[in-house]
């Protein structure tokens with residue numbers, strides 16, 4: 610798991626937290642844009658933690674891109690985050706010689 614992730618020139622710190630909550634509700638991930646912190650629930654499998662990190666990084670990417678009208682829209686972020694996670698983990702984008 611990455612401890613820090615660069616999003617739009619901002620260093621977001623990643624924290625793994627036991628029994629993560631947002632407004633007293635159990636959540637798998639949560640991002641505080643103001644302090645550039647991403648929180649991930651410790652109870653998830655390591656693969657799910659990575660998938661949730663991609664999801665939270667996508668929220669932050671849209672925020673850093675100035676797309677604040679859609680950056681919290683789960684109908685956009687959820688499917689795109691899952692597709693991006695699969696694209697990046699199952700393809701070698703750093704290939705170089707093809």
Ligand SMILES: [Zn+2]
Nearest residue numbers: 664668683686
């Ligand atoms: Zn979300």
